[in-house]
């Protein structure tokens with residue numbers, strides 16, 4: 001299932017004819033030289049040129065960032081401004097190479113070059129260090145970049161991506177047996193959950209929900225954030241038994257252990273527990289194939305009461321309006337994982353409709369690379385609402 005609904009070539013519309021003419025113009029060297037001299041167009045040509053070079057050089061930028069992370073340069077600059085000669089010996093680099101790395105970091109605005117030649121942390125560098133999960137995310141990108149080293153072979157399915165083995169639990173209960181391995185992956189997800197929870201809580205109205213079950217909720221970072229924001233809510237957490245082993249520590253430190261019921265199980269093999277009037281699936285669907293998602297949505301439908309709500313939140317494809325962060329990064333990341341894919345809100349809504357849900361609503365995220373949300377309802381009226389409105 002994709003957003004690609006037009007397979008036969010369509011007659012050119014006026015808009016597409018104008019688009020083709022503009023493309024021909026933009027490709028003409030004569031036009032580019034002329035546009036570069038016209039004040040208003042000059043700004044556009046310069047911005048387009050920069051944007052194009054940004055796409056061309058993106059991999060090198062990421063590798064500069066990885067080197068800065070591996071050599072722990074940003075935390076050192078956070079402590080005090082330093083020069084290349086101060087940092088080079090500890091990193092095992094020559095002073096020239098360290099100067100080149102720092103100069104590149106300053107060009108990416110992760111640090112500032114001071115008048116005396118030293119480098120200091122910039123607001124962007126400070127934000128990078130403070131956002132939970134970003135440093136481990138960059139660190140594990142070496143796996144993804146190895147998988148994408150030959151993108152054509154990768155797209156043809158002729159490679160054996162390492163990332164597919166990096167996240168063993170997505171293959172189901174059988175894949176998640178080693179608690180130490182599972183803890184590494186669960187921590188990576190939980191670290192980045194703070195932003196996802198904050199954005200989901202901003203997008204979705206939890207009013208009227210009395211009992212929330214978070215399915216595939218990991219070690220409870222999302223349910224803890226919801227519990228702290230909504231003190232009256234009953235809470236449940238469903239995940240693989242080995243993953244839930246890490247939940248008690250997190251929920252206890254949030255003071256929520258007594259409020260959250262743990263439900264160990266596999267949504268591939270087990271029914272979901274009943275009793276909640278809302279179920280959340282946070283960054284779960286994109287790990288799985290359409291058939292697994294269809295089966296999971298059917299189980300959620302079964303577990304919910306009439307009028308029960310389903311909340312889905314994860315990075316989503318822009319669909320008809322391709323999105324730079326999700327249709328490039330997440331689409332290729334999930335492709336390398338080989339088990340799921342990055343879906344648009346429209347695709348998720350179609351899967352929800354097929355499972356019997358109605359009243360679907362899409363909430364595009366302000367930061368699509370963090371998350372977007374879709375909500376739905378099981379048809380019927382919740383028993384409590386029915387009693388309250390009965391004549």
Ligand SMILES: C[S@@+](CC[C@H](N)C(=O)[O-])C[C@H]1O[C@@H](n2cnc3c(N)ncnc32)[C@H](O)[C@@H]1O
Pocket residue numbers: 169170171172173189190193196215216217218219221222238239240243265266267268269281282283284287
């Ligand atoms: C990408 S992580 C998301 C975790 C959490 N919701 C978050 O956003 O941080 C996917 C979660 O789904 C869980 N999961 C995968 N397969 C599962 C299954 N068959 N049954 C239950 N949970 C499963 C994983 O253990 C993991 O915690």
